[in-house]
Amino acid sequence: MIGDESKTIRDGAVAAWRIPGRNFMPIVAQAAGVRIDVPYNQLTDHEKEMVLHGEQKHYAIDIPSKNGRVFHMDNALYENAYNAVEDSMSTTKSEIALKRLNRFYRFFTCPMCHGTRMNPNRLSQLIDGLNIAQASQLPIGKLPAFVKRIKKWLPDNMQKLANNLTTELLNQTQPLLDLGLDYLTMDRAGASLSTGELQRIQLGRTLRTQTTGVLYVLDEPSVGLHPDNVSGLIKIFHQLVDQGNSLVVVDHETSIINAADYIIEIGPGSGVNGGQVIDQGSPAQIRQSKQSLIGPFLTGKAQLITRQVSAGDVFAKGAVRLTINRRFNLKHVTADFPVNRLIAVTGFSGAGKTTLVLDGLLDAFEAQLHHRSLPTYIDQFNPGKIKHIVSVDATPVGKNARSTVATYTNIMDNLRKKFAQLPEAKQHHYTPSYFSYNNKQGACPTCGGTGEISLDIQYLPDMVETCPTCQGKRFNQAILKIKWQGMSIADVLEDDVDHAISLFQDDESILKTLQVLQQMGLGYLHLGEATPSLSGGEAQRLKLTSHMKSRQNDTLFIFDEPTVGLHPLDVHVLLKVFSQLIDQGATVLMITHDLDLMANGDYLIDMGPRGGDQGGRIVAKGRPQDLIKLPQSLTTKYLAKHFQNFDPQH
Template sequence: WSREQLEALPGLSLHDLMMMPIDRLRTFFARLEPKGQGHESEGEFQALKLLFEEITTRLKYLCDVGIGYLTLDRQSRTLSGGEVQRINLTTALGTSLVNTLFVLDEPSIGLHPRDIHRITEAMKRLRDAGNTLVVVEHDPAVMLAADRMIDMGPGPGEKGGQIVFDGSTHDLRSADTLTGAYLGGRKHVGMGFKRAVTDNTPRLVLEGACEHNLKNVSVEFPLQRLVCVTGVSGSGKSSLIQDILAPALLRHFGRATETPGHHERLLGADHLGDVVFVDQSPIGKTARSNPVSYVGAWDAIREIFAVSALAKQRGYTGSKFSFNSGDGRCPTCGGSGFEHVEMQFLSDVYLRCPDCDGKRYRPEILEVTIDRQAIGSVQPRALNVADVLELTVSEAAQLFANDRDVIRALQPIVDVGLEYVKLGQPVPTLSGGESQRLKLAGFLAEAAKGGSATRQGLAKKGTLFLFDEPTTGLHFDDIAKLMRALR
């Protein structure tokens, strides 16, 4: 058989099937009937029938969640967040299990409101088959589809940890909780003051973008404004911003990046001083990094300890209070507070350091204390350096309210709604949404530092910030805080 003869045969090859969109593939299999040829056994015929049923069920489910336009040969790394989320849900929600408990953690992440309806329908189908679904969710559409609501609160971090409501969705609207206030329409995410876009507004222009499913689009982004790129899941938002615009700008500023997706040209980048792409990737793999050091507040706190009476008497400098270097840290764990035990075939184990009991420092360093009084409290608190790392951001903001350098760096963390994290919490333990907000707080803190270091007005080019779904995993109240921080 030559290749030409094989290609001339009727029907479709496996490669042809892989290149068909899933909805057309479903139609193709719906027309096919498994036929017994007579010479194979009944068992083989039944196995063939089972295979056909399995294929058609799975294809039907992929179409039900709205990704019938994808082809099977598409690489998974080129899919958008919403498409990946729906494929993951297909494996969970497309089963024919009964009397099973499904626990879903924010299934609506990265989905357009049109697609959320499809997901809730799939969940209801599972429920009607006799299963139980427990869903952690912030999206109102999924909340309203639930038979029962459990609201945790009343606030984040140390202000939370209680069940503040347990009842029907209808009753939650009138309940006296933060979630109830937003669902009942008594509170709203404020839109704030909007800056008009005029003909004189400087613009960034991207022409001829045609990566993945983009059809030779040209787009203008007005600068010094809050610009939102939206559309249904899989419509090309990520291709436009992540695959073309961000790499093209990073290359313009001479930074290492992947090859930008296909586009004709980029105009107006000269108006910008820098570009920052804030995505949901983890900030760093090192457990030594924590929120207080990330925003630059730790240097100021160390200096406060260094000027205390006992530190001066002993001749301690700010470097003595570092947990990353110097001889003030615990020699056993090197200032991390725990020992890393590598297990050969299991995941690594972290054990609390037996010498410093997780406090990171030598005993003589912990003898140095500072007195700080929170606003509204009667007694001042004596804190050593380990106590400060155990404070949450909101507690630290109250105690250090009069220390200008500290509060200037901590305030952005409060502004983006992360006031519940501890100052010494290792950065790798933060969720994707928290990492993204901490990155934003880092940039805000840098801007505040630059703004107050020089009182003189400098003509400076602005920075373009690119965010990838910054409201992922956020409650209505956190979205309101984030919107204020973005402005």
């Protein structure tokens, strides 16, 4: 209730009176005889009692306003600190206000129902030994068996009723099982679900409501799905269409594309190089199409293995060994990760991939790096020769419009030095900092160096427009007058990487970075391109540029689902980058559902057999080309099929 006892009430000591609509309460308290210009901890017990528990009464008060006028209230109602919170709680409806009010409460598990929310009397009712709270704690995957047991257990005269109920229940459960949500418990809080899980639950519900004539638009529904769940997803798509609905699905997953009735392929590249319809038609037509880029992946004519996969002993260069004794669903799991190889960690959602790699491997390395003791759930950790660990995700690079390809790499710094060295710059005493649009000396005065201005139009969202002074060049006129080879620094930033390489032949430091960007398939990016607008795959590769120039013998790179949102052709580029890292001595580990990536791995660790309490074990490990000969796990079975799709002779 009291935020800061050393403050006076007028300065906001009473936190409860900072709730909206109570800002005049200090004045009312003053009218009730409480001193409000004395620090709270110096008030008398009587005054404190008044603040916390004083009677709800009307007082006449004068509220001075900012412009000097006085606002008089005859009957201001006094709310003590507790009343202020409780009254506000009983009248508010907004989520944000509730969140703010929750800070005044402490939460305990309810002693009556022990958090089950159910009337304790109801909990004594058991079906097959379980009360309703215990039944709700079952994972969805266990529901069908439970339902069948109930039926057997019921008396004969209830069988007909039970039939209706159990059939209904099983029908509702099936879509969720098809979508691989078997590991979720039925009482799982909605707020704790991932976006993908939520999307799939909604899809399951859509199916149950038996809509017809609805157009559903799904954006990358395959993200984060095991190949087996993708099959389930396709099954549900067909059911929705059979019910008379239409579906538009944006996706890169080739099995989904193959299952479509009609394909619209957009490209050919990304950004300015995209935006055209390359081809459209049935899968059969697209498979025949000459211009289609995805076609070869649908027919299996594309190359599946695009890198030199390790042929001999994968552990020839050493290993990292990790034993987890107990962590979530992992119990006594020992994993060996071969050094200087491309490793795939696979398995269903909830199988324990993340626990093994991020909680296990990553935390163990971090503990070692900071000379801390290992997390208690790790029994054994032998890092081998690995000393560094780099975790690379596909989240956007840089948060604001000031971050560009040039500033993210070392290119901008070198460019600024280069321009400051020019005779004309020296004449004006322009130091390198003048050639930065993030500094006052360099920035365009109108837009402050962002190249755009946002127009604040009332009642409408802000509109962003190219800056009229610098035309998006970000620099001021004086700086733009300084030219190198006839170009201002802004002109250079408008150049793309591929072309800039010819400009900087004599500039070793810039040239090297440009070449790395080109090797990583980013040659089409402009040096001044704002990084927040890059795609996930582009961001991922940009983050790797600084690692590509040196030896990486003692570094392990971890990629969590690196192919999310990537076209199969982008996957090829990514594999090339992985190969390059490995050539430089690095070890690369990827957590993935992507069969193309798995096929190109040197070593595969499959967690499973499924998710939740059905997972947590290593169900397959070895070289992918060996594992597919006699596939034991679901993942390797799908991988074997994938190899066959690409190579009929296999």
